[in-house]
Amino acid sequence: MISEKMRPLVENNSVIRVMFEEGKRLAAIYGKENVYDFSLGNPNVPAPDEVREAILEILNEEESTFVHGYMSNAGYEDVRQTIACSLNERFETEFGADNILMTVGAASGLNVILKTILNPGEEVIVIAPYFVEYGNYVANYDGKLVVVPPNTKDFQPDLKGLESRITKKTKAVIINTPNNPTGVVYSHDTLRCMADILKKKEQEFGSVIVLISDEPYRELAYDGVKVPYVTKYYRDTVVCYSYSKSLSLPGERIGYLVIPDELKDSREVFTAVSIANRVLGSVNAPSLMQRVIKRCIEKGARVNLAAYDRNRNRLYEGLKECGFSCIRPEGAFYLFVKSPVADEKKFCSRASAHNLLLVPGSSFACPGYVRIAYCVSYEQIERSMPAFRALAKEYGLVKA
Ligand code: PLP
Numbered sequence: 467m468i469s470e471k472m473r474p475l476v477e478n479n480s481v482i483r484v485m486f487e488e489g490k491r492l493a494a495i496y497g498k499e500n501v502y503d504f505s506l507g508n509p510n511v512p513a514p515d516e517v518r519e520a521i522l523e524i525l526n527e528e529e530s531t532f533v534h535g536y537m538s539n540a541g542y543e544d545v546r547q548t549i550a551c552s553l554n555e556r557f558e559t560e561f562g563a564d565n566i567l568m569t570v571g572a573a574s575g576l577n578v579i580l581k582t583i584l585n586p587g588e589e590v591i592v593i594a595p596y597f598v599e600y601g602n603y604v605a606n607y608d609g610k611l612v613v614v615p616p617n618t619k620d621f622q623p624d625l626k627g628l629e630s631r632i633t634k635k636t637k638a639v640i641i642n643t644p645n646n647p648t649g650v651v652y653s654h655d656t657l658r659c660m661a662d663i664l665k666k667k668e669q670e671f672g673s674v675i676v677l678i679s680d681e682p683y684r685e686l687a688y689d690g691v692k693v694p695y696v697t698k699y700y701r702d703t704v705v706c707y708s709y710s711k712s713l714s715l716p717g718e719r720i721g722y723l724v725i726p727d728e729l730k731d732s733r734e735v736f737t738a739v740s741i742a743n744r745v746l747g748s749v750n751a752p753s754l755m756q757r758v759i760k761r762c763i764e765k766g767a768r769v770n771l772a773a774y775d776r777n778r779n780r781l782y783e784g785l786k787e788c789g790f791s792c793i794r795p796e797g798a799f800y801l802f803v804k805s806p807v808a809d810e811k812k813f814c815s816r817a818s819a820h821n822l823l824l825v826p827g828s829s830f831a832c833p834g835y836v837r838i839a840y841c842v843s844y845e846q847i848e849r850s851m852p853a854f855r856a857l858a859k860e861y862g863l864v865k866a
Pocket of ligand 1: 507570571572573574597642646680682707708709710716720721
């Protein structure tokens with residue numbers, strides 16, 4: 467019954483989801499408070515109050531047939547205009563409503579842009595470690611995923627590795643900054659050099675290489691770190707944004723694509739992404755949520771970043787004290803920790819015996835590391851510390 471293309475997806479069902487199920491199983495045995503589930507990037511910080519206020523105001527003030535009706539496949543024009551203005555204010559860009567397409571989150575935005583640009587057999591380059599779903603999204607349109615191996619020194623992309631993998635079949639490069647799973651923010655220099663490489667290769671092959679900047683974590687950056695705006699570095703950029711993390715709304719499925727005027731054939735691409743949104747079955751992004759986003763932007767709504775920051779510091783310091791090694795993340799809500807043994811899956815199994823649920827780095831094409839999602843309660847982090855210490859002791863990382 468299941469198609470040939472679908473079968474491998476069923477067989478390799480996401481490790482992260484499996485871990486999530488394992489967490490539920492352990493919780494039933496040991497009690498929820500004794501299981502330390504760090505597997506899923508599901509925000510624990512509540513959506514800001516403005517979200518609830520906006521929903522109530524909209525339901526009370528706006529016409530029901532308008533709020534719940536169909537609209538243009540690109541989304542409400544006033545919402546798109548508000549987003550464009552907000553970007554312009556913050557990043558000195560010059561976008562208008564016609565550069566913004568509302569999407570059903572970043573997952574949908576990525577599918578929309580890939581459907582729009584990919585011919586079968588064309589290559590999409592990703593930089594390890596990368597969000598595992600990219601492979602599935604590229605396969606949806608019969609593209610070929612090409613992986614740049616990780617630069618484990620600082621997890622900035624290996625630009626030489628990128629350059630050597632670009633061919634005349636390269637249609638797109640996907641980057642994600644702040645990064646899942648490392649928490650690294652790609653620096654100004656990284657983006658400048660990456661843009662130079664892509665421009666050079668476009669000229670060499672006479673092709674267009676689209677840089678897709680997947681940015682669900684843009685607003686989650688700490689210590690005053692600036693996340694450079696990618697359209698300012700490279701002409702053929704498409705930004706894929708989501709409110710899943712920035713407003714803690716992952717279940718509401720709302721985000722947008724930016725199709726800048728500078729992008730080759732920008733107007734044609736904009737029409738095409740609107741159609742892709744429709745034919746992929748989303749038709750348009752959720753109507754109520756679009757209206758909510760407008761009000762939230764106008765009120766400057768933000769999630770409580772300080773809560774993630776506190777978790778980050780506690781966990782980072784705690785793991786260091788236990789003898790684990792990891793780079794200090796500047797953004798997102800993940801720590802990418804070096805496994806004390808090469809086979810990190812074995813390490814994850816040992817961790818799970820201490821009720822610690824961690825995701826193996828091989829799920830992100832970066833074996834030898836594990837991802838810890840710290841979008842959990844501070845109390846969970848505090849309670850988990852003895853378990854991390856016991857785990858570290860097993861590997862001889864701490865004595866006491
Ligand atoms: N891209 C990255 C790097 C992610 O980590 C996620 C979700 O965790 C997504 C895309 C999908 O986000 P959304 O909920 O907006 O579809």
